[in-house]
Amino acid sequence: MAVVFSRQQRDAFEQRYLERVRAMRIALDRELEGHISALRVLSHSEYLASGDLRGFYEQLHRVQTEQPAWSTVALLERNGTQLFNLHQPFGAPLPKSAVEVALLARVAASGEPAVTPLVKGAVSQAYTTAIVLPVQLRGAGTRLLVLALDSPVWLRFVSSIPVIPGATMTLLDQNGLVIARTLNPERWVGGRVSAVLYAKSRETPEAAYRNVGLEGQWFYTAHSRSTISGWTMATGVPVQDVERQLRGSTVAMTAGATLMAALAVALALVFGRRISQPVAALAQSAAALERGEQPPPAFTTPIAEISEVARAFDAAAKRLRAREIGLRESEAESRRLAAERARLLENERAAREEAEHANRIKDEFLATLSHELRTPLNAVFGWARTLRNEHVDPAMMMKGLESIERNSMAQVRLVEDLLDISRIVTGKVRLDVRAVDLAAVIESGVDAIRPAAAGKHIDVQTMLGPSVGTIMGDGDRLQQIVWNLVSNAVKFTPRDGRVQIRAVSPGRQQSHARARWIGSRPGARQAPGRAARRLGRRRQRGRGPRSDVHRAAADRIRRRATAGGARAFGRLDAGSRGGRIAQRRACARRRRRARHARSVPIRARPHRRRGRDGRIGGGGAGATRAAPPGRDPLRHRNAGRGRLHADPPRAPAERAARRRCARRGGHRLWSRRGPRALAGGGLRHAHHEAGRARGARRRRGEPRQAFVAMKRSTERFLTTHTGSLPRPDDLIRMMFAREEGVPVDAAALAARVSAAVDEVVQRQVECGLDVVNDGEMSKPSYATYIKDRLHGFGGQSRPLVYQDLAEFPELARRVFGDPGRSRRRTPACTGPISVRDPHAAEADAEVVKAALAHVKATDGFLSAASPGVISLFFRNDHYRSHEAYLEAIAEAMRHEYETIARAGLIVQIDCPDLAMGRHIQYAGLGLEDFRKAARLHIDALNHATANIPPEQLRMHVCWGNYEGPHHYDVPLADIIDLVFTARPAGISFEAANPRHGHEWAVFERVKLPDGKVLIPGVIESKTNYIEHPELVAQRIGRYASLVGRERVIAGTDCGFGTWVGQAAVDPGVAWAKMRSLAEGARLASGAFWGERQRR
Known part of the structure; x- marks a missing residue:
């Protein structure tokens, strides 16, 4: 058994080494494919197409500086003559290439690239390998582009996989020569490997066996041959090391067998006791049952006969206990039924009393309402009959018409009040909140009641403080509140009295005990359930309602108001009229400057706005005050x-x-x-x-964030866009200069950006967009702008290879022929990432908020790059792994996300890496591997936004804003479940272009999670077609029918200025598309909310 175990262990070791060398061979293939892809891109150079060899030579020099692994690049004729070599200046005489002429001819004939064996360079005289690719030179036919990779490059490659001391990793060429070897490389590079390894590598692509190494020791050897290059990757582990591990395993197994034998003896003893113990326990149970006592607990035994007798004893004991328990439960059930009967009778009596009370209140309300409705109608009806008399003099006619008009207006106001109460109860009240001059509102309300006050000889005085200025509220509702308060004061003030109306800004002094206030004053915590009554004060001279008639009237008004609305709107004063005060109080609660409408003074907070210096300015004199040191101004x-x-x-x-x-x-x-x-x-x-x-x-001690919820399409379809918009030409020139390192006046650039933001915000609103932004005027692109805001980036990153464009070189030249592409900087990550400019995002937010203050937009947002898209554009040359790189980016970008959120704006996270990365960054991976990488990106995004509510976040997912074939785009159905795991509530994605326009059907099978909102692109962003509004409405309607109208906001596929200077769509056409978007949303709103939304 030990021998079999040892052999199995040896086979497992060989399989492990074979899997390791297979993984290294796959990595070798990917490395070679990467170099071949880079040569393919260079083969489409416009210099080759024009026959400009010097320009091509200089272009290769620039590329070589970004590729440290490249030893040199040369251009050869078919006979091996070198046209140029980067090792020598252009035009210098060069020897014939060391690459075999036969291989060059084969490559030229087949048109496919090839990898050479190990040779000595004709110029460098060092061991090197080469990749040969045919290219077309204008006027000269086929030439051969040769990329040389020296042996040290491959030594670093094979050394990247750690091996145990004494083991080796070897890379062989097609002829069995050593290209690189981790053990004694300086001795064996260029030499031939052992005969056994060479013969085995020629016989089979993969194998594991024992072999004598170059140093003479025995190895466990495994090899794997590449089908792309013909090279072989081999590894060797000393036999003595493997045998040492095998001996340890064999000893452990022998010790285990001995232990098992000892355990068997112990088990035999245990089983003997288990047979005798149940017999003794059975005897004890029989004796207990005979005495009428409770037998011991039931026991288990493998002896069937003893178990049967034990179960019989246990069943008898259970029957006795069941009879006793049944008797006790019967008594308890009788007591419970009696208590339940009494409780039901009490509930029935209480319900009957409540119903009678509700019916009485309803009758009182209807009686009062009938009286209130009939009173003005009586006056109108009486004057109408009087005026039908032909002998009415003009004075009487004028008086009658005035009375009819006055009572008609009173009737209209009463009906409007009833409608307002109904809207509040059903949650449909709408407020037109805007900046309101509080002093003008108070004066207007007081002027309306002065005639009534003059009739009772009541002096109405307005005492407005100097700090009363502008507040945010509904002017008409506030005027109604003022009118109701003053009207009640005049009504219950005796003749020759006086009514004072004061409006002051809340300060440190509290004037009266009745003017209570609830809020978050510094240093105070108060219960949120109390009514906030600090609105102002009505000072009334006189003793108010004294007589029994007055008290009865006050009680009647209080009962009427309670019946009409007190249950919904809380406690009312005796001075309220028919629930009107309840309505005004509920409306006031819904304003950001909450006011309670009691018969108490109006105290209004002036509209305040935070400036760039962190101070808080008010609308009146002396209202400006700075935030205390160490406190967040917000x-x-x-x-x-x-x-x-x-x-x-x-x-x-x-x-x-x-x-x-x-x-x-x-x-x-x-x-x-x-x-x-x-x-x-x-x-x-x-x-x-x-x-x-x-x-x-x-x-x-960090500042608190403001909570801003993303608006929903509650009454019509809201409209928005992705982020970037056409930039002015002078701003583009200034940004290009800054990208190229030319000094630019920072103040002039900031002023031009601010002016451009004002213009673009105004234009968005004029086009009919609801949720607007700054058009990314301050950024050179949606992602690369972070190089100016974060530390850790420098040098130059390698160009991205687009999998779909690689198959269409002519189209790739046209797409990448953007004149601004060469002027943009895309560095690599070369050091630790940290925040470099902590004020840039705050400046962007202040500029867009200043622009929003001059327009009437529903919402505002700012876009920011996601950690994943930053890792896509900026190559990682510093961190040990991609996960560590993402984590560092997420920590650094957290500051920008939270700064935008703290400014009260919606944060849009641009995440094209979740879709576009499939055919760029992760083109060589399968779908499942790509999904694993996408999960890492989403985890980094969720970590960076953990302190921001999801309702204040939205994300944009796209497949690349370039005019390409896009036939390698990952389907939305393959990634939508991952997108749902991201924290942002809003999800913006491409839905209008020909590649993804059909994917609305995905949501027939996929349920949109609760709290999520779709922002599908219904306007295409890569062509100059202007979509018809009816087509836009159809696209909106498809999504609204599937997920609900309130969970859809109409958007665009992508931006119209993703990169500065990029002009795929004419600026005028871009704005026309925006107008078509707004018109299509209006048509769709009419279909989903009714015809009133079409007007």
């Missing part, structure tokens, strides 16, 4: 602000969540009314992800 801006609530009354879970919100600072947004109650969706909490990460940031 967080300090929310100090003193009330939390935003939307009724109905909260459930216990929501109250607990609100208390947590108060402890965290109290400036999050909450709603249970859906997207129409607040500009978000459903009950949403900004802390629901990455809570522990936020706690760590607070302990480190």
